[in-house]
Amino acid sequence: MTTHDSIDTTPQNDPENNWRHYFSFSTDHKVIGVQYMVMTFIFFLIGGLLAMLIRAELITPASNVVDRPLYNGLFTLHGTIMIFLWIIPFNAGISNYLVPLMIGARDMAFPLLNAISFWILPPSGLLLISSFLLPNGTAQSGWWSYPPISLQIPPGQPINGEFIWIVSIVLIGISSIMGAVNFVTTIFWMRAPGMTFFRMPVFVWSVLSAQLLQLVNLPSLTGALILLLFDLNFGTQFFKPLENGDPIIYQHLFWFYSHPAVYIMALPAFGIFAEVLPAFSRNPLFGYRSLAVASLGIAVVSIFVWVHHMFTSATPGWMRMLFMVTSMLVAVPTGVKAFGWTATIWKSKLHLETPMLFAMGGAAMFLLGGVTGVMLAAVPFDIHVHNTYFIVGHFHYIVFNTITMAIFAAIYFWFPKITGRMYAEGWGKVHFWLTFIGANLTFFPMLPLGLQGMVRRISSYDPRYQGWNILASLGGFLLGVSVLPFIANIVGSLLYGQRASNNPWLATGLEWTTTSPPPRDNFEEIPVVKRPPYDYGDPKYSVIEPHDYHQQEN
Amino acid sequence: MANNKSYESMNRGVIHVDESPIPLERWRQYLPNWLKRFLPVRGGRAEDHHGKAIFGFTVFLLSESIVFLSFIFTYVGLRLTHSKNWLPPGISGPELSIFVIINTVILLSSSFVIQPAENALKHHQLNKFRWLWLITICMGTYFLISQGIEWKNLDFGLSTGLVGSTFYVLTGFHGLHVLTGVILQITMLVRSFRQGNYEKGHFGVSATTLFWHFVDIIWVFLFSLLYLW
Ligand code: HEM
Numbered sequence: 001m002t003t004h005d006s007i008d009t010t011p012q013n014d015p016e017n018n019w020r021h022y023f024s025f026s027t028d029h030k031v032i033g034v035q036y037m038v039m040t041f042i043f044f045l046i047g048g049l050l051a052m053l054i055r056a057e058l059i060t061p062a063s064n065v066v067d068r069p070l071y072n073g074l075f076t077l078h079g080t081i082m083i084f085l086w087i088i089p090f091n092a093g094i095s096n097y098l099v100p101l102m103i104g105a106r107d108m109a110f111p112l113l114n115a116i117s118f119w120i121l122p123p124s125g126l127l128l129i130s131s132f133l134l135p136n137g138t139a140q141s142g143w144w145s146y147p148p149i150s151l152q153i154p155p156g157q158p159i160n161g162e163f164i165w166i167v168s169i170v171l172i173g174i175s176s177i178m179g180a181v182n183f184v185t186t187i188f189w190m191r192a193p194g195m196t197f198f199r200m201p202v203f204v205w206s207v208l209s210a211q212l213l214q215l216v217n218l219p220s221l222t223g224a225l226i227l228l229l230f231d232l233n234f235g236t237q238f239f240k241p242l243e244n245g246d247p248i249i250y251q252h253l254f255w256f257y258s259h260p261a262v263y264i265m266a267l268p269a270f271g272i273f274a275e276v277l278p279a280f281s282r283n284p285l286f287g288y289r290s291l292a293v294a295s296l297g298i299a300v301v302s303i304f305v306w307v308h309h310m311f312t313s314a315t316p317g318w319m320r321m322l323f324m325v326t327s328m329l330v331a332v333p334t335g336v337k338a339f340g341w342t343a344t345i346w347k348s349k350l351h352l353e354t355p356m357l358f359a360m361g362g363a364a365m366f367l368l369g370g371v372t373g374v375m376l377a378a379v380p381f382d383i384h385v386h387n388t389y390f391i392v393g394h395f396h397y398i399v400f401n402t403i404t405m406a407i408f409a410a411i412y413f414w415f416p417k418i419t420g421r422m423y424a425e426g427w428g429k430v431h432f433w434l435t436f437i438g439a440n441l442t443f444f445p446m447l448p449l450g451l452q453g454m455v456r457r458i459s460s461y462d463p464r465y466q467g468w469n470i471l472a473s474l475g476g477f478l479l480g481v482s483v484l485p486f487i488a489n490i491v492g493s494l495l496y497g498q499r500a501s502n503n504p505w506l507a508t509g510l511e512w513t514t515t516s517p518p519p520r521d522n523f524e525e526i527p528v529v530k531r532p533p534y535d536y537g538d539p540k541y542s543v544i545e546p547h548d549y550h551q552q553e554n
Numbered sequence: 555m556a557n558n559k560s561y562e563s564m565n566r567g568v569i570h571v572d573e574s575p576i577p578l579e580r581w582r583q584y585l586p587n588w589l590k591r592f593l594p595v596r597g598g599r600a601e602d603h604h605g606k607a608i609f610g611f612t613v614f615l616l617s618e619s620i621v622f623l624s625f626i627f628t629y630v631g632l633r634l635t636h637s638k639n640w641l642p643p644g645i646s647g648p649e650l651s652i653f654v655i656i657n658t659v660i661l662l663s664s665s666f667v668i669q670p671a672e673n674a675l676k677h678h679q680l681n682k683f684r685w686l687w688l689i690t691i692c693m694g695t696y697f698l699i700s701q702g703i704e705w706k707n708l709d710f711g712l713s714t715g716l717v718g719s720t721f722y723v724l725t726g727f728h729g730l731h732v733l734t735g736v737i738l739q740i741t742m743l744v745r746s747f748r749q750g751n752y753e754k755g756h757f758g759v760s761a762t763t764l765f766w767h768f769v770d771i772i773w774v775f776l777f778s779l780l781y782l783w
């Protein structure tokens with residue numbers, strides 16, 4: 001075929017010539033975005049390695065692979081790394097890359113601040129991991145770091161795992177706050193002419209909602225950790241029950257952030273679904289406005305539900321009832337989202353390229369994650385399964401099976417834009433199926449385990465639980481293997497992949513109107529926006545289907 | 555294949571003419587003017603660097619106030635549930651002395667000095683700006699010194715029961731902000747001597763002013779909780 005003449009295959013700046021930028025203190029939001037994404041992926045691998053060790057320990061009922069303190073350290077750092085150094089900063093990375101392009105801006109509002117936000121992270125992450133080298137090991141009280149357990153450290157050791165943990169989380173928090181200031185200002189002030197709020201892609205709406213949550217809720221965690229640090233090292237008594245302090249107050253402050261944090265992680269994932277699903281079903285996004293507003297709705301409601309993590313913390317009955325109701329309310333805007341995604345792909349001709357597979361897989365898995373979540377919001381049920389593997393299964397359905405899958409969808413979807421090259425479709429599909437099967441094999445068994453009463457954060461258990469645990473461990477190792485084709489694909493495609501055109505998926509966002517990869521200032525000329533996003537229904541846009549395009553390329 | 559090409563040209567720049575009314579326009583007309591300037595809803599204000607920076611800084615202060623709120627929440631929570639053992643035997647809490655009142659009055663009235671200072675700079679009255687600015691610095695410094703003296707004279711320390719924990723952490727965190735404010739003010743004053751017309755310092759001055767008001771408002775809450783409750 002002769003298509004090659006008609007496709008612009010000469011991206012303006014070739015990544016091969018400027019790979020050094022990615023190791024430098026750059027203020028270009030695209031470079032910073034890639035820096036975030038690559039760094040967090042490395043932390044994802046480290047966190048995954050810790051998960052493998054946990055799963056290795058749990059194959060047998062006995063505690064035999066690692067000792068108890070190390071096991072405690074493993075799940076503590078695994079959870080911490082996955083949340084604070086994988087999902088949240090990865091979202092910051094991809095948002096950094098995409099938001100200015102999607103709203104037609106030349107850069108973020110404060111480029112220097114943006115670079116600083118990023119460069120705080122690598123040292124903080126290294127600091128956190130270095131605590132494995134301390135004589136008493138890492139923090140051991142889980143990613144919640146609940147007092148009084150987190151205050152039980154050997155006396156006379158001012159520098160201990162817990163101390164390091166608090167310092168690094170506060171640093172990461174400062175980076176997130178600065179990032180949030182930047183995102184909110186960018187979205188309010190840097191939009192191209194005509195890019196009104198209701199012409200912004202849903203992804204941008206999701207980022208805005210998530211970053212507003214960071215601004216309003218994250219400082220409460222920072223405050224809690226500062227007080228915890230004082231209790232730990234300077235003899236104050238805020239959270240020490242034996243000295244009149246009150247550990248429950250810590251729980252309130254902690255969950256005031258950490259519940260919305262779930263949505264800080266999930267909203268960008270929902271945004272990714274809203275970009276990928278229409279592009280591969282060639283349908284306009286169903287109910288664009290309601291999906292956009294639902295992002296804000298989810299954010300607002302999620303601020304008022306934190307006590308559902310404390311149903312068993314001597315919470316009075318009226319408070320339980322109140323927060324049970326608000327928790328269930330979150331299901332409403334979330335349901336709007338799920339309905340919108342389904343209606344978008346309803347009765348359309350699906351193009352099952354890798355991004356679409358990951359997006360559909362992730363959205364489908366969200367069903368189970370969401371349903372188990374509504375179950376947990378019911379007080380009687382929560383009291384039954386509190387601190388069991390049911391919880392672990394539930395939140396992994398969200399954090400891995402939904403959000404991490406969405407992240408992979410995003411990586412494949414925007415890979416051509418970011419690198420100017422296509423990835424290898426076959427390997428992408430291998431990656432998807434390994435991940436999808438592995439994820440369900442790992443995390444589904446945790447649900448029955450929890451219902452049967454297997455408690456979390458233990459390294460030895462009653463032998464009657466072993467069957468499901470073996471399955472989960474096998475799934476976990478499969479997940480470990482599943483990243484190999486991904487890495488091979490990314491590295492191989494970067495070096496040898498086909499050149500990608502500016503808009504390989506024939507998608508409608510502003511980011512696809514510039515070159516792949518985009519030039520330093522994003523657009524030759526700032527576009528003037530005169531129509532809403534998602535024009536896929538428009539016959540003009542459906543003349544060529546991404547699927548056909550792919551065949552032409554090959 | 556020609557379709558493909560036409561698609562590409564169609565999509566570049568997105569200059570389709572679809573003049574559907576901008577939905578936000580309807581309620582936007584009810585917004586007061588200053589809010590319209592502060593929240594550009596139609597996009598395309600990227601060139602207004604000052605407005606953008608002040609917006610960002612305000613958003614940051616919103617965030618910062620939540621840290622204070624979390625401390626205040628802790629204070630109120632502890633005080634409500636542990637009022638009996640609030641003060642260890644033989645210890646009296648922070649006293650509302652004339653000393654503290656003067657200090658508070660000085661801090662709060664400095665807001666009424668710094669604002670005219672900022673306005674003076676806006677009207678290019680550099681000398682007036684410098685004098686008023688200097689007075690603010692003195693007032694802030696007075697507050698810091700006098701709070702230091704108060705700390706020294708109290709009969710409880712950081713680890714003396716809940717009263718010590720909460721008092722020192724709350725006033726300390728606030729004091730740290732006052733200190734930051736004073737340092738910012740000194741920087742701006744020095745900078746005002748370096749550049750001829752001091753245009754570049756303008757964002758710094760506005761932000762410092764905003765920050766100073768913020769520190770003052772926080773003190774109203776802390777003062778009421780710590781000394782009047
Ligand atoms: C490779 C896939 C993963 C496997 C096999 C895995 C496995 C596990 C296991 C076995 C636990 C210990 C549960 C306990 O004893 O309480 C755990 C805890 C946890 N995981 Fe994962 N996980 C994976 C991915 C993730 C991801 C992507 C996240 C992202 C946020 C995550 C977040 C957490 C958190 C927050 C905890 C709780 C830690 C704690 O109890 O303090 N995990 N995981």
Ligand SMILES: [Cu+2]
Nearest residue numbers: 259306308309
């Ligand atoms: Cu929650």
